[in-house]
Amino acid sequence: MLRIRVLNQEQVQDLDHATGPLEFGRGLRREVPRVVIAHAGVSRDHLRIEELPGGRVRVENLSQRNPVQVSSGTPLMTGTSQELDLPLALGIGPVRIELRCPPAHSADMQSLRTIAPPRGFGGEPDVSFRLDVLDKDPSPEQLAQWLERVLALQRDDVGPAEFYQRIARMVVELIGLDSSLVLLRDNQHWKVAAEYAARAGEEVEYSRTLAEHVFRQRRTFYEDLDAVLSEAASLQEVSAAVVSPIFGLQDEVVGLVYGTRRRGRRQNRLRPLEAQLVQLLAASASSHLARAAAIRTRVQFEQFFSPELVRELERNPGLLEGREAEVTILVSDLRGYTAISQRLGGQASCRLVRDLMECLSQRIMDHGGVIVDYAGDGILAMWNAPAVQADHAAKACRAALAMLGELPALNVQWQPIVGTPLALGIGLNSGPAQVGNTGSSRKFKYGPHGHTVNLASRVQDATKKVGVSVLLTRATRELLPPTFTTCEMGAVPMAGVAEEVAVYALQGESPHHS
Numbered sequence: 164m165l166r167i168r169v170l171n172q173e174q175v176q177d178l179d180h181a182t183g184p185l186e187f188g189r190g191l192r193r194e195v196p197r198v199v200i201a202h203a204g205v206s207r208d209h210l211r212i213e214e215l216p217g218g219r220v221r222v223e224n225l226s227q228r229n230p231v232q233v234s235s236g237t238p239l240m241t242g243t244s245q246e247l248d249l250p251l252a253l254g255i256g257p258v259r260i261e262l263r264c265p266p267a268h269s270a271d272m273q274s275l276r277t278i279a280p281p282r283g284f285g286g287e288p289d290v291s292f293r294l295d296v297l298d299k300d301p302s303p304e305q306l307a308q309w310l311e312r313v314l315a316l317q318r319d320d321v322g323p324a325e326f327y328q329r330i331a332r333m334v335v336e337l338i339g340l341d342s343s344l345v346l347l348r349d350n351q352h353w354k355v356a357a358e359y360a361a362r363a364g365e366e367v368e369y370s371r372t373l374a375e376h377v378f379r380q381r382r383t384f385y386e387d388l389d390a391v392l393s394e395a396a397s398l399q400e401v402s403a404a405v406v407s408p409i410f411g412l413q414d415e416v417v418g419l420v421y422g423t424r425r426r427g428r429r430q431n432r433l434r435p436l437e438a439q440l441v442q443l444l445a446a447s448a449s450s451h452l453a454r455a456a457a458i459r460t461r462v463q464f465e466q467f468f469s470p471e472l473v474r475e476l477e478r479n480p481g482l483l484e485g486r487e488a489e490v491t492i493l494v495s496d497l498r499g500y501t502a503i504s505q506r507l508g509g510q511a512s513c514r515l516v517r518d519l520m521e522c523l524s525q526r527i528m529d530h531g532g533v534i535v536d537y538a539g540d541g542i543l544a545m546w547n548a549p550a551v552q553a554d555h556a557a558k559a560c561r562a563a564l565a566m567l568g569e570l571p572a573l574n575v576q577w578q579p580i581v582g583t584p585l586a587l588g589i590g591l592n593s594g595p596a597q598v599g600n601t602g603s604s605r606k607f608k609y610g611p612h613g614h615t616v617n618l619a620s621r622v623q624d625a626t627k628k629v630g631v632s633v634l635l636t637r638a639t640r641e642l643l644p645p646t647f648t649t650c651e652m653g654a655v656p657m658a659g660v661a662e663e664v665a666v667y668a669l670q671g672e673s674p675h676h677s
Contacts, residue, residue, distance in 0.1 A: 164179060164180070164181055164182075164214075164264065164265055165179065165180045165185075165212070165214050165220070165249075165262055165263075165264065166178075166179055166262075166263050166264065166265045167179070167180060167185075167198070167260065167261065167262055168260070168261040169187075169198060169200060169258065169259075169260055170258070170259045170260075170261070171200070171202055171257055171258040171259070176198070178198070179265065180196070180214075182214065183195075183196070183213065184196075184211050184212070184213040185197070185198065185211070185212050185213070186198070186208065186209075186210065186211045186225070187200055187205070187209055187210040187211075187212075187255075187260065188200065188205060188206060188207050188208045188209045188210065188225070189201065189202065189203075189205045189206065189207050189209070190207030190208055193208075195211065200255075200258055202255075202256070202257070202258055203528065203529050204229070204255060204256030204257060204258065205255050205256070205258060206225070206226040206227070206228065206229060206525075208225040208226070209224070209225055209226045209229070209231075209255055210222065210223070210224060210225060210226075210231060210253065210255065210260070211223040211225055212262065215246060218248060218249045218264060219246055219247065219248055219249065220246070220247055220249055220251060220262055221244060221245070221246050221247075222239060222244060222245055222246075222247055222251075222253065223239075223243070223244035224239045224240065224241050224242060224243055224244070226241050227241055227242075227518075227521075227522075228241065228522070228525075228572070229241070229255065229256070231253055231254065231255055232253065232254030232255075233245070233247065233251070233252075233253060233254075234251060234252035234253070234254075235247055235248065235251060239253075249262055249263055249264055250262060250263035250264075251263070300436060301436075309337060309440070310443075312333065312337060313333070313443060313444065313447055316329055316330070316333075316447050316451070317447065317450060317451060317454070323356070323455075324356070324357070326448070326451055327345040327356040327357035327448070328345075328357040328359070330343075330345055330357065330420060330444050330447065330448055331343040331344060331345050331357040331358055331359035331420075332359045333444060334359070334420065334422040334441060334444060335359050335360065335361050335422075337440075338422065338437050338440050338441060339437070340361075340405075340422040340423060340424050340437070340441075341360065341361045341362075341423060341424050341425045342358070342359065342360040342361065342365065342367040342422070342423050342425075343358065343359050343360075343367070343420070343421060343422040343423070344357065344358045344367055344369050344419075344420075344421040344422075345357040345358075345409075345418060345419070345420055345421075345448070346369065346374060346418055346419040346421055347409075347417065347418040348378070348416065348417050348418060353369075353371065353374055353419070356418065367423075368401070368423075369404075369421050369423075370404065373404060373406055374406060374419055374421065377406040377407070377408055377416075377419060378408070378416050378419070381408055381416055382408065383405065383406065383407040383408070383438055383441065383442045383445070384405070384406055385403065385404065385405035385406070385433045385437075385438040385441075386403065386404070386433075400425050400426055401423045401424070401425060401426070402424055402425060402426040402432070403423070403424045403432055403433045404421065404422065404423045404424075404433075405421075405422045405423075405433050405437065405438045405441045406419050406420070406421045406422075407419065407420045407438075407441050407442040407444070407445035408445060409445050409448045409449050409452070410449045411449075411452060412452070412453060412456055417452070418448065419445070420441055420444050420445040420448065422441050482549035482550060483549055483599065483600050483609055484599060485597065485598070485599025485600070486597075486598060486599065487595055487596070487597055487598075488547060488548045488595070488596065488598050489547060489555075489593065489594065489595055489596075490545050490546060490547045490548050490555065490593065490594070490595075490596050490598065490611055490615065491545070491546045491547060491555045491556045491558075491559040491591060491592070491593040491639060491642070492543070492544070492545055492559075492591065492592050492593070492596070492611060492615055492616050492619035493527070493532065493542070493543070493544040493545070493546075493559050493562065493563060493589060493590070493591050493619065494541065494542070494543055494544075494589070494590045494591075494619045494620045494622070494623040495523060495541055495542045495544075495563075495566065495587055495588065495589045495590075495623065496540065496541045496587065496588045496589075496623055497516075497519060497540035497541070497585065497586075497587060498585075498586040498587065498588055498627075499583070499586070500539065500540040503515070503581055503583075506581070506582065507580070507581065511580065515577060515580075515581070516539070516540055518573065518576070518577070519540070519573065519585070520537060520542065522566075522569040522572075522573060523542055523566045523569060523587075524542065526562055526565035526566045526568075526569060527542070527544045527562045527566070529562070529565065530558045530559070530561045530562035530565065531546060531552055531558045532544040532545065532546050532558065532559065532562050533545045533546070533548070533549070533609070533610075535608075535609070535610035535611065536608070536610060541623075543610070543616070543620075544559070544562070545598070545610065545611055546558050546559045548596075548598040548611065549598070549609065554644075555593070555642075556591075556593050556639050556642035556643055557642070557643055557644060557647070559591055559639070560591065560633075560635065560639070560643060560647060560669055560672070561672065563589045563591060563633045563669060564633070564669065564671065564672065566587060566589065567587060567589075567632055567633065570584075570585055570586070570587065573585055586632070587632055588623050588624075588626035588627060588632060589623060589626065589632060589633045589634070590619050590620065590621070590622030590623030590624070590625065590626060590633075590634050590635070591619060591622065591633070591634070591635040591636070591639045591669070592615055592616075592618045592619035592622055592635070592636045592638060592639055593615070593636070593638045593639040593642055594614070594615035594618075594638050595613065595615060596611035596612060596613040596615045596616055597611065597612045597613055598610065598611045598612075617659065618636065618657070618660065618664070619636075621657040621658060621659065621660060621664070622634050622635070622636060622657070622664070622666060624657070624658070625655045625657060625664075625666060628655060629652050629655065629666065629668070631652065631668040633668065633669040634652065634666045634667065634668060634669070635649070635666065635667050635669055636664060636665070636666060636667075637665045637666075637667070640667045646672050646673045647669070647671070647672045648669075648670040648671050648672065648673075649667040649668060649669055649670060650667060650668045650670055651665070651667055652666050652667060652668050653665065653666075654666075
């Protein structure tokens with residue numbers, strides 16, 4: 164057992180890890196359990212630890228760029244591992260990870276009391292707890308067990324169809340109704356997403372009048388149907404119904420959980436507790452929708468946005484709505500990639516581009532940029548949207564310089580394989596653009612459109628003519644603080660642009676910038 168504490172400016176997290184390897188990184192979990200550290204200085208895959216006998220631990224640096232500081236001695240360099248004594252403190256930039264063994268306890272285990280373990284969704288239903296067979300309200304223990312079954316719905320990673328089917332089944336098997344439906348709103352109509360009946364093969368009906376009433380009132384209703392409905396022709400065997408709304412992300416009614424009880428039962432009418440538990444199942448469906456949407460959104464966002472911006476977008480999705488904004492655009496290109504790919508072949512070329520994009524993308528996100536798109540060996544990035552950045556031009560130029568700073572390390576690995584040093588061309592331009600999500604429900608794509616973007620691409624092309632690595636337009640240069648050093652390169656003709664464009668070589672920035 165390892166006791167672990169993670170400390171940085173954004174989180175303090177304590178956890179116990181039982182056995183096996185454990186990873187730390189900014190990226191999502193893969194095969195090995197992971198502690199996600201949302202800090203730009205942490206690599207997507209940075210650290211793996213595993214407890215060893217004798218109060219020791221094996222520590223492996225998974226990062227390709229950053230060493231891990233070790234309190235007990237020499238830093239752990241990239242791609243290496245050490246076996247170290249506990250307790251131990253590790254540093255990844257400003258992030259501190261403390262490892263120790265928890266104190267041993269000598270309590271008499273035989274004296275401990277226990278309760279029944281929580282039941283998952285599977286297995287046969289516990290008929291002894293069905294509300295329709297109880298002569299009185301359930302005990303606290305019975306109610307706790309019922310709630311554990313509801314919570315188990317959220318634990319399993321199942322698709323919407325299976326999730327709705329489980330809810331319909333629980334209405335019958337645990338609440339004790341005779342049939343149930345999960346209905347989803349489809350424009351002005353209701354679509355059956357799941358159904359379940361106590362008697363196999365029984366057709367499950369529902370009242371459209373009651374469904375529409377719940378949809379309009381946005382709350383749970385239950386009643387003896389004979390007292391409220393005139394459409395009993397299709398519901399002649401039904402004595403009572405309960406209907407509860409399922410809410411979407413915008414608090415709109417997107418579906419219903421609908422349960423019915425047949426005539427001739429010992430308990431024909433519905434009790435308030437039964438309606439309350441149907442409402443709890445509907446709330447569970449609402450939570451499932453919200454969680455699925457949040458996971459889907461985070462996975463999409465993390466491909467393009469920094470962790471800080473992801474959190475802001477989760478709080479305010481309206482930032483992604485289309486609008487006009489002043490932005491700074493960066494376009495990068497790997498020099499001579501066509502010839503390089505012909506020499507290397509497909510497999511090695513893909514590895515080269517993957518390594519390059521990983522490094523360059525990280526530098527862009529470190530400086531607050533948004534990855535708009537990849538095109539072969541090139542990147543399109545943007546600043547000042549969706550979130551406002553007063554110093555967007557400076558951030559983009561710092562990212563460009565940091566991207567160039569990645570080349571020496573990349574060349575150590577790739578120059579012997581490629582045969583020539585890797586080189587980049589980067590173009591920057593600032594100006595108005597239409598920004599928004601132009602993707603689809605299947606593929607998210609947030610980015611800019613307009614002349615500002617096209618001109619940045621032409622400026623990148625011009626780096627070949629001028630013979631420098633980074634060029635920027637006058638519009639970008641005028642937004643930079645005096646800490647940046649540039650050199651005027653004159654006016655350059657560009658394809659598709661009526662007039663020649665004045666460009667400047669970005670040479671560097673003094674170390675005393677804010």
